[in-house]
Amino acid sequence: MKSTFRRLAAAAAVTATAVATAFTTIPSAAVQFGQKEVDQTKFVAIAAPVGSGASHQLLVLEQVSSARPCWSESGAAPVLVDPLLTRFDFTGICGRSTDSNGYSLRVNGEDVGMQYSLRVVKQNNDMYLVGATRDRSKPMLFVGKTNGMTNQFAKIELNQGWRFTKRMYNESVLGHVYLTYEGANVPTIGATSGGSTPPVVTPPTNPGTVTPPTSRFRDTVGDIYLAEIDRAVQVGFISGFEDNTFRPQESLTREQLVSMVLGAIDSMPNVNLNIPTQVSGSPYSDVETSRWSAARIQFAKQNNLITGYEDGSFRPAQPVTRAELMAVLRRAGEYAKSLQGQQPQLQGNRPATTFSDTNGHWANGLISQMSTVCSVASPVNESGTAFSPDSAAQRNYAAAATLRMLNCVSPQPTTAQR
Structure with missing residues (x-):
């Protein structure tokens, strides 16, 4: 494994340098580029060791096809990454970005790679991914961290608001990967040149130059699931509210989940x-025939998409837990595949995620399985290692997880080609 570290680390040297310090000095060439939303589950940011691991550099991997996994993950705090692509010809299967030619920063629709270079810095028993300028007195953009120290490959958990996108030129999607942020408060971090003082997250130095992004809803700007929420609404299986909000952190009820999942399946081609x-008649003792969701609940029950409780109730207005969400999405995926004339078993297309809080839980195996299926099961807010199986599923994650399930079983991917 150490030889693997050395080979990848040598390829991962960052060569970008910062030539300016403010968003206002964007080079004219930058306006020619656009960005394309991507499936976040197919990318990983890694702190890759250089030499013996005394220092680390950024490495970005992309799962281009599902032929073979490009990496695996294990452990926690930090999550260790095994770059499996070093063991086979990954052409057409994996993408690898090792320096500023392959990745850069993009903030509110503008390339800022000429102002900020991506670096991994170490302090306070952690490793931080930052956008650094040449002027060391200036704060750095705070992109993510590993949640622990190691001399091996470690997964960088992106901070809320940051996501992967791809560079576009005219109508062509390029191989260049952006670490992208959109919102009015770009998080920054104090200088990390050494010492024991914890890094301090501060507001942007030039807040007047930052403009909010375009979003379908006024309350999803900066949400970690922004792209997936917008796509889910576009597909049509979930919607916002009349006041132009999506209420992303509101809990989803059990009857709302039934309606959403049936809408997702119904959106598939030829379904x-x-x-x-x-x-x-009432499908459950507490679901009256006059209830708005009664027919949907009855349909879902008849097709084995849902089950009630031992007392004969369904508890339609009760918030659905994240574990229950996984159970329904697995059944929905199997049902959707059978409607397409396929074998109903779900096939994983990436390594299982090791969660820190599911061992011994009734849904442990289920959650692990669904993490291999387009990362339908993923950590809370896509950060850390906790799944929080008994917590209420929020609307943002429920929309994203349902979209991922749909994308994995649909003959025409829905995450799409926008």
């Missing part, structure tokens, strides 16, 4: 579920 609008 028409023909869900009745009325029912003659």
Whole structure:
């Protein structure tokens, strides 16, 4: 493994230098580039060791096809990454960006790679991914951290608001990967040149130059699931509210989950579920025939998408837990595949995620399986190692997880080609 570290580390030297210190000095060439949203589960930012591991550099891997996993993850605080692509010809299967030619920063629709270079810095028993300027007295953009120290390859957990996108020129999608932030408060971090003082997150030095991004909803700007929320709404299986909000952190109820999942399946090509609008009898003791969701719940029950409780109730208005969400999405994925004439078993396309809080839980195996299926199961807010199986599923994650499931089983991917 050490020889693998050396080979990749040698390839991962960052050569970019900063030539300016403010967003206002964007080079004219930058306006020619656009950005394309991507499936976040197919990318990973890694702190790659250089030499013996005394220092680290940024390495970005992309799972281009599902032929073979490009990396695996294990452990916690930090999550260690094994770059599997070093063991086979990864052409057409994996993408690898090792320096400023392959990745850069993009903030509010503007390339800032000429102002900020991406670096991994160490302090306070942690490793931070930052956008640094040549002027060491200036604060750095705070992109993510590993949540621990190691001399091996470690996963960098992106801070909320940061995500991967791809560079576009005219209508062409390029191989260049952006670490992208959109929002009015770009987090920065104090100088980390050494010492024991904890890094201090501060507001941007030039807040007047930062403009909020375009979003479908006024309350999803900066949300970690922004791109997936917008796509889910575009597909049509979830929607916002009349006041132009999505309420991303609001809990999803069990009956809302049923409606959302059936809408997702019904959006697939050549699928028409023909869900009745009325029912003659109550599907569960606490679901009256007059309830808005009764027919959907009855349909989902008949097709083994949901189950009730031992007392005969369904508890439609109760918030659905993250573990229950995984159970319904697995059944929904299997049902969707059968409607397409395929074998219903879900096939994983990436390594299982090791969660720190699911061992011994009734849904442990289920959650692990769903982490291999387009990362339907992922850590809370896509950061750290906790899944929080008994916590209420929020609308933002429920939309994203359902979209990932749909993308994995649909013959025409929905995460899309925008």
